[in-house]
Amino acid sequence: xxxxxxxxSVGNELLIGKTVNTNLSWLGGRLTEEGFFxxxxxxxxxxxxxxxxxxxxxxxxxxxxxxxxxxxxxxxxDKTLECVAEALGLGIELNRTALEMIRRKYRSAGMELNDxxxxxxxxxxxGRPLPNPxxxxxxxxxxxxEGGTIIFSLPGVPSEMRAxxxxxxxxxxxxxxxxxxxxxxxxRCEGIPESAAAPIIEGVMAEIPGIYVKSHPMGSELGxxxxxxxxxxxxxxxxxxxARASSRLREGLERIGGRILLGGAGAGSEGKE
Amino acid sequence: xxxxxxxxSVGNELLIGKTVNTNLSWLGGRLTEEGFFxxxxxxxxxxxxxxxxxxxxxxxxxxxxxxxxxxxxxxxxDKTLECVAEALGLGIELNRTALEMIRRKYRSAGMELNDxxxxxxxxxxxGRPLPNPxxxxxxxxxxxxEGGTIIFSLPGVPSEMRAxxxxxxxxxxxxxxxxxxxxxxxxRCEGIPESAAAPIIEGVMAEIPGIYVKSHPMGSELGxxxxxxxxxxxxxxxxxxxARASSRLREGLERIGGRILLGGAGAGSEGKE
Numbered sequence: 001x002x003x004x005x006x007x008x009s010v011g012n013e014l015l016i017g018k019t020v021n022t023n024l025s026w027l028g029g030r031l032t033e034e035g036f037f038x039x040x041x042x043x044x045x046x047x048x049x050x051x052x053x054x055x056x057x058x059x060x061x062x063x064x065x066x067x068x069x070x071x072x073x074x075x076x077x078d079k080t081l082e083c084v085a086e087a088l089g090l091g092i093e094l095n096r097t098a099l100e101m102i103r104r105k106y107r108s109a110g111m112e113l114n115d116x117x118x119x120x121x122x123x124x125x126x127g128r129p130l131p132n133p134x135x136x137x138x139x140x141x142x143x144x145x146e147g148g149t150i151i152f153s154l155p156g157v158p159s160e161m162r163a164x165x166x167x168x169x170x171x172x173x174x175x176x177x178x179x180x181x182x183x184x185x186x187x188r189c190e191g192i193p194e195s196a197a198a199p200i201i202e203g204v205m206a207e208i209p210g211i212y213v214k215s216h217p218m219g220s221e222l223g224x225x226x227x228x229x230x231x232x233x234x235x236x237x238x239x240x241x242x243a244r245a246s247s248r249l250r251e252g253l254e255r256i257g258g259r260i261l262l263g264g265a266g267a268g269s270e271g272k273e
Numbered sequence: 274x275x276x277x278x279x280x281x282s283v284g285n286e287l288l289i290g291k292t293v294n295t296n297l298s299w300l301g302g303r304l305t306e307e308g309f310f311x312x313x314x315x316x317x318x319x320x321x322x323x324x325x326x327x328x329x330x331x332x333x334x335x336x337x338x339x340x341x342x343x344x345x346x347x348x349x350x351d352k353t354l355e356c357v358a359e360a361l362g363l364g365i366e367l368n369r370t371a372l373e374m375i376r377r378k379y380r381s382a383g384m385e386l387n388d389x390x391x392x393x394x395x396x397x398x399x400g401r402p403l404p405n406p407x408x409x410x411x412x413x414x415x416x417x418x419e420g421g422t423i424i425f426s427l428p429g430v431p432s433e434m435r436a437x438x439x440x441x442x443x444x445x446x447x448x449x450x451x452x453x454x455x456x457x458x459x460x461r462c463e464g465i466p467e468s469a470a471a472p473i474i475e476g477v478m479a480e481i482p483g484i485y486v487k488s489h490p491m492g493s494e495l496g497x498x499x500x501x502x503x504x505x506x507x508x509x510x511x512x513x514x515x516a517r518a519s520s521r522l523r524e525g526l527e528r529i530g531g532r533i534l535l536g537g538a539g540a541g542s543e544g545k546e
Binding site for chain 2: 007012013014015016017018019020021022024025026027028029030031032033038039040041042043044045046050053054057061073074075076077105106108109111114115116117120135136157193194195196197198199201202205212214215216217220221222223230232
């Protein structure tokens with residue numbers, strides 16, 4: 001098992017162009033700024049075969065944690081927890097704690113339990129319900145084996161997902177997985193096509209091991225080129241490395257006629273923008 | 274081999290929260306409105322092991338086509354085509370046609386070839402370059418075997434990706450894969466919690482086979498609930514089924530006190546919103 005995290009997004013709407021997956025980018029950003037490493041993400045339909053296939057892939061690739069989003073509500077197509085159970089060969093049971101969470105929520109609004117509401121308390125055997133401070137469907141944390149990979153299942157509604165990530169997932173992840181110092185700097189350079197910046201970037205990466213530089217073209221390569229340069233590093237000494245690489249890159253790009261813009265983030269700034 | 278399409282998004286920026294993957298939602302929307310079926314999507318880092326792992330998964334699951342986005346530019350981390358070759362056990366070669374496309378582009382802007390520009394012409398043996406009407410990096414189409422799964426590799430810059438999808442990928446897909454009639458209707462209902470709408474949705478789905486209904490909670494389940502109801506069908510007769518299911522759903526939700534809003538899309542409308 002590694003310290004790597006996989007994100008599994010469940011929902012037809014993500015594959016038919018109805019919904020842009022901002023849950024993935026939000027989770028990726030939060031996990032990265034906390035020093036975790038997100039290895040890969042899989043998006044599948046509301047189909048148990050596909051959800052459990054995706055989960056088995058992440059486990060097979062040594063995920064330390066898997067975070068699923070979507071498919072926890074009261075309707076028939078909310079079946080992520082059923083699929084998690086299926087993937088692991090576990091039964092599904094009415095979780096008493098989850099049921100109590102749900103009952104209290106609805107009662108406070110003057111509503112009683114019905115089948116659809118009770119359904120949200122069905123969890124894989126061994127699952128631990130996670131409170132949902134925003135909506136009604138509890139999340140679920142499940143260890144594949146004692147001390148092994150942990151699977152967190154969160155709702156797809158962004159406000160619920162975010163609150164549950166901060167309240168339940170993050171504190172747990174911090175205890176389980178190793179984190180590393182991370183640093184980054186982002187700046188823009190105009191006037192240099194990416195194909196002319198390439199050797200400068202490669203030179204800096206060769207000179208300073210542990211530095212990763214990506215250039216994102218924002219303008220037009222042949223017309224008026226603008227590059228967003230993203231300098232990153234992980235591990236002890238990341239800040240210093242990023243500061244050094246970033247100033248080398250700026251010098252190199254200016255030397256061939258580039259104009260540096262938007263250096264606001266500052267060398268060695270941590271976390272995402 | 275099936276008629277299903279897989280989308281493979283390549284780029285660290287998608288997993289660290291820097292970039293929201295609008296390429297996936299755009300492709301999913303276009304493919305769906307054209308009658309294709311997008312089965313799943315995988316997002317990986319700029320790492321050849323991971324890209325080729327993801328590609329092998331899609332092939333192993335019977336993908337009829339795989340569309341990759343990202344990693345086609347002039348810098349060291351643009352390595353998707355190298356990874357495609359690795360996944361299939363193919364060599365990589367300087368494609369003469371691709372090189373000519375690139376040479377013409379740069380020459381028209383008064384620039385000559387250099388190593389970084391030449392790199393964009395390196396393609397898996399057997400790959401067919403796809404013209405890029407917006408930027409400089411050609412795409413690549415590669416049949417895994419004669420008449421087998423096709424892999425389209427497109428750049429990650431949205432304007433380039435979209436133009437190449439419309440100009441090269443879509444016409445080719447239309448000849449290769451079967452499409453089905455699709456229909457959908459989207460409307461909103463306020464005043465009914467999702468957990469009260471659930472039995473009505475299930476009833477309509479049981480009554481009209483081939484109908485898929487998803488409810489997306491937009492408001493607050495316990496406060497002021499608003500549901501977006503998405504009615505979909507694929508295959509011959511989809512329009513009629515969606516129209517019938519949609520009117521049944523509206524009646525059912527109104528009967529328990531729901532107020533129907535935003536019915537603008539109209540029953541049986543095709544394509545995405």
